[in-house]
Amino acid sequence: MESIMENKLPVGKPKWLKVKLPIGQKYTELRGLVDKYKLNTICTSGSCPNMGECWGEGTATFMILGNICTRSCGFCGVKTGRPETVDWDEPEKVARSIKIMNIKHAVITSVDRDDLKDMGSIIWLETVQAIRRMNPETTLETLIPDFQGNTRNIDRIVEANPEVVSHNMETVRRLTREVRIQAKYDKSLEVLRYLKEQGIKRTKSGIMLGLGETEAEVLETMQDIRNQNVDIITIGQYLQPSKKHLPVKEYITPNQFEKYEKIGKEMGFRHVESGALVRSSYHAAKHIL
Numbered sequence: 320m321e322s323i324m325e326n327k328l329p330v331g332k333p334k335w336l337k338v339k340l341p342i343g344q345k346y347t348e349l350r351g352l353v354d355k356y357k358l359n360t361i362c363t364s365g366s367c368p369n370m371g372e373c374w375g376e377g378t379a380t381f382m383i384l385g386n387i388c389t390r391s392c393g394f395c396g397v398k399t400g401r402p403e404t405v406d407w408d409e410p411e412k413v414a415r416s417i418k419i420m421n422i423k424h425a426v427i428t429s430v431d432r433d434d435l436k437d438m439g440s441i442i443w444l445e446t447v448q449a450i451r452r453m454n455p456e457t458t459l460e461t462l463i464p465d466f467q468g469n470t471r472n473i474d475r476i477v478e479a480n481p482e483v484v485s486h487n488m489e490t491v492r493r494l495t496r497e498v499r500i501q502a503k504y505d506k507s508l509e510v511l512r513y514l515k516e517q518g519i520k521r522t523k524s525g526i527m528l529g530l531g532e533t534e535a536e537v538l539e540t541m542q543d544i545r546n547q548n549v550d551i552i553t554i555g556q557y558l559q560p561s562k563k564h565l566p567v568k569e570y571i572t573p574n575q576f577e578k579y580e581k582i583g584k585e586m587g588f589r590h591v592e593s594g595a596l597v598r599s600s601y602h603a604a605k606h607i608l
Contacts, residue, residue: 396560447479
């Protein structure tokens, strides 16, 4: 099999990938708050192209359990290595910041913590509980790792009962080994299925395109996700965080993203976010409806 890493980058980014620079009072306020409380957001750690838009509207996706991941996925801009000690005050810090920012819908995600016996699931539960106590009107989405498929850890997410629980497939079956490395395609499907079986009202998953997948493979993955009774799917363009990461093999056109959106709705997804700059938490507040 040809390695993804052996292919050359396409020449230049197309015009539809242009993003606005992060500016405005709301962005400045949120930037200051994140720095003050030393919070980790996937917006910054993951180099999200929508940071200017989302932060300008006063919303953000908080990343708990530090900003160093135990996994080394080929697509992800988050640092990998030996994580720092768990900050048991983090749930209160996140909850307090959400209150200060008056956020109505919060998205929480985390790095993988395979170094911990509970893989971080206890902090996950305590974070959601702290947010609920301090912000009873705030709705929540949790974008969770696979917890290595350990149902005891996943059950803590179920106990927390956020309005939406998301776990990303990231790519098609054929490319999973190179793109996600330590993750398994079928295990992620099992996590999505288990969440729905345990009563989570809204489940969600996402994939990124441009890594060398075919249209047929994308449709197969979309159907695999829908077969787990997943309600929401996000489909976006992969952008290379640095030269050390997997290169972009193709820039998907807006027309193709529109096609996937139409097919996704026909498959029965409740919400389909499909576009070049779409990321997991893009327009997340709509997904609780």
